[in-house]
Amino acid sequence: MKRSLFGRIWPNATAVILFIGFVFPVYWMFATAFKPTGDIISENPVWFPTEITFEHFKTATGVDNFWTLVANSLTVTVLAVVFSLAIALAGAFALARMKFKGRRGFIIGFMLAQMAPWEVMIIAMYMIVRDADMLNSLVPLTAFYTMMILPFTILTLRGFVAAVPAELEEAAMVDGCTRAQAFRRVILPLLAPGLMATSLFGFITAWNEFALVLVLNKEAEAQTLPLWLTSFRTVFGDDWGATMAASSLFAVPILILFVFLQRRAVSGLTDGAVKG
Numbered sequence: 080m081k082r083s084l085f086g087r088i089w090p091n092a093t094a095v096i097l098f099i100g101f102v103f104p105v106y107w108m109f110a111t112a113f114k115p116t117g118d119i120i121s122e123n124p125v126w127f128p129t130e131i132t133f134e135h136f137k138t139a140t141g142v143d144n145f146w147t148l149v150a151n152s153l154t155v156t157v158l159a160v161v162f163s164l165a166i167a168l169a170g171a172f173a174l175a176r177m178k179f180k181g182r183r184g185f186i187i188g189f190m191l192a193q194m195a196p197w198e199v200m201i202i203a204m205y206m207i208v209r210d211a212d213m214l215n216s217l218v219p220l221t222a223f224y225t226m227m228i229l230p231f232t233i234l235t236l237r238g239f240v241a242a243v244p245a246e247l248e249e250a251a252m253v254d255g256c257t258r259a260q261a262f263r264r265v266i267l268p269l270l271a272p273g274l275m276a277t278s279l280f281g282f283i284t285a286w287n288e289f290a291l292v293l294v295l296n297k298e299a300e301a302q303t304l305p306l307w308l309t310s311f312r313t314v315f316g317d318d319w320g321a322t323m324a325a326s327s328l329f330a331v332p333i334l335i336l337f338v339f340l341q342r343r344a345v346s347g348l349t350d351g352a353v354k355g
Contacts, residue, residue: 171236
């Protein structure tokens with residue numbers, strides 16, 4: 080009886096501890112963003128704000144070119160996700176449905192590309208962009224972000240395409256659909272969980288990217304929001320209130336996207352990992 084009780088308690092206790100460990104830093108970030116400066120620099124931790132202030136958010140959004148940076152981040156992130164999904168759909172369909180020589184090696188190549196840290200290529204990326212005279216442009220960022228997202232997207236969607244019975248596609252073609260129409264009308268609607276999971280992953284990857292834009296885009300007007308987070312360090316020290324407010328604002332789009340996509344995203348990640 081004691082063993083059975085212990086067996087029920089320890090998984091729940093472990094889950095609660097892990098939940099607190101993951102959630103507390105997020106709570107502290109948001110709480111600090113709303114604290115007055117006196118609470119932030121107090122020697123004794125102030126767990127809850129003594130009063131709510133929006134002064135730090137005004138400081139964060141008052142940085143030069145703030146809305147330009149927002150537009151830049153949204154532009155490169157959304158375009159990278161859209162382009163990667165469009166290319167990955169075709170690639171995943173080919174890998175799942177078509178038999179060709181070297182197919183297995185092709186799949187292994189995508190896995191290796193996903194495993195390899197792209198930072199090792201950052202010098203080559205810089206030289207390519209410099210020689211093309213495209214530094215301080217959003218076009219190379221969008222292209223590189225798309226390439227960073229693509230291997231994971233293709234591998235995940237391949238599992239979903241393989242899980243759809245080929246007979247459904249063949250039946251649609253017997254009824255008069257072309258292969259493209261059968262894919263659009265039959266297979267594509269069934270790929271919704273995979274599309275949600277991969278788009279969420281791609282959005283987070285591109286939205287958080289820091290090093291590449293730091294190297295390629297030196298002009299303030301061509302940068303993105305991750306670099307904006309570094310603008311609250313001055314010769315007088317770090318402005319922690321503004322930094323936490325900026326970090327909170329930076330996290331909000333991902334939190335909103337995850338709230339809307341969480342069910343399909345979680346099922347998509349697990350199903351895409353085991354199918355095909």
